[in-house]
Structure formats: C-alpha cells, structure tokens
Amino acid sequence: MKNKIDLLLKKNQRGEKITMLTAYDFPFASVIDSCGIDIILVGDSLANVVLGLKSTKEVGMAEMLHHTKAVRRAVKNAMLLGDMPFNSYQRHSEDAVKNAKRFIVEAGCDAVKLEWFDDCLAVTRNIVKAGIPVMGHVGLTPQTADKLGGYKVQGKDAVSARRIIEQAQALEKAGCFSIVLECVPDQLAAEITKKLKIPTIGIGAGPHCDGQVLVTYDLLGMFSTFHPKFAKQYVDLSALMKKGVEQFRKEVESGKFPDKAHSFTMPKEEWRKVK
Helix, strand or coil: CHHHHHHHHHHHHCCCCEEEEECCCHHHHHHHHHCCCCEEEECCCHHHHCCCCCCHHHCCHHHHHHHHHHHHHHCCCCEEEEECCHHHHCCCHHHHHHHHHHHHHCCCCCEEECCCCCCHHHHHHHHHHCCCCEEEEEECCHHHHHHCCCCCCCCCCHHHHHHHHHHHHHHHHHCCCEEEEECCCHHHHHHHHHHCCCCEEEECCCCCCCEEEECHHHHCCCCCCCCCCCCCCCCCHHHHHHHHHHHHHHHHHHCCCCCHHHCCCCCHHHHHHHC
16 A cells, blocks of 8 residues: 555656546456556546436445445556545544545555545544545535535635645645645646645646546546536547447347357257257
C-alpha cells in the first residue's frame, strides 16, 4: 500500500502525468490495468452508469464492496482506490474509519477517496491516523451537489475560488496523499496545483493538474444519459455493441446461427446406441 503511494508521488516529482480511470467489474478492470493506468477507482459513479440510479447518494457500502472485490481480482499493477459512498462517512461520521477499513481489509484497496463536506477534515484525519491513505476531493462534489446549486462548475468567483483553495490546502495538511479537483476553472486548478506539494487529479479542471481522471463509461461512449463537457469520448463502444447484438438477433432469426462450426457432435456409433 505504502509502496504504491511512494511510486505515485515519485512519478509526480519527476513531472510525469498521473492517469486514473474508473472500473466496476473484473473484465473492464483487467483491460484498464493491462494498459498501464496508474490508479483504478471503483467510483460511486457505479450508481449512475452501472446500477441506473439517479444519484451517487443512492449507492451504499454493500454495492461498493461487492464491485470493488471484483475489480481487485483483476488489478495486478495499478493502485486500487475505493470511493467511500455518502452513507459510509457523511451521515454517520463516527463510522468512517470502520468503513474505510472495510475497503482495505475486505475489498483489498490500497487507499480510499472521500468528498469534501462539513466534517471532512476531522474524518480525514481519523482515517489517516488509522493508517489508511486518503485521496481528497474538492470543487464539484456530487454527493452534496444539492448544496452547491446542482451539477455545475464551482469556484467561478473570487470568494468561492478562495474557499476551494483553502479546502485543498486543509486536506493536504490533514494528511491526504492526493486531491481530485472536479469542475473548476483551469486557472483555479493551476493555482491549487502550484500551492500543493501533493498531486492534483483533474476532472473538468483543465490541463494544469498533475493527473487526469475520467469515468470509463464516458470515455468509451457507453453512458448516454448525460454527457459532461469535460468527458472526451475516445471510442463509441455502445455503437459497436449494438451492431453485434443486432447481428446476433438477425442470424438466430434466419437460422444462420448456430452453424456446424459452433455446435457439438457425437460419434455416429454412439448416437445409434441412443436411438
């Protein structure tokens, strides 16, 4: 666990960009890990892109641990990061350390991530004190987006920008090894990155962060409900999947599939005995 943190920090010190993507199951995690991605996050975005829920607040520890265990079985090289769901540390902050330990002990994570909220610093310090590495998260925090005016860019005026800078600095002081900056102006992200000694990971925060993260389903074009401006689609996997499924349907309906190449046979003498 500590070794992976050290490797990440050394990479940042060399000026190399850090890469981070989400995964929620074994096959996707296997592919992502084989591509040399530095951090694989089992994100609470699981709620939206996999479970079809409207809010990340609707996913709990049971679902997160279930999917994280599957990802753990696939990940051999990347740092595995568990995203602490809303009800695991915000509703009852006294349970935060216990739930963070579950991500490490039960699901095999190397670290956990938590979003900024009113008691964030105390919770972060307690988890770090328990020997568990923590990645912070400021700017747009989806679990408390209702308090921020919805899903929109944060820190666009001087007062809110200074507040986000202060939050990031406080999280560094509380012991975070890295911080996610979500949906903030690129100037603000650059200033925070300059002020902090720990790496910043951007998502909708411009090019000046120390690393970048995306939801893999956005990258692959597999989630059509919402298209964030910052999410670049690199391939349209949804279209390829649809093409394959439609071809399967047509071949079954026409009798083309399965053919002899995709069927099994018995020796003729054995079949005679059956008849």
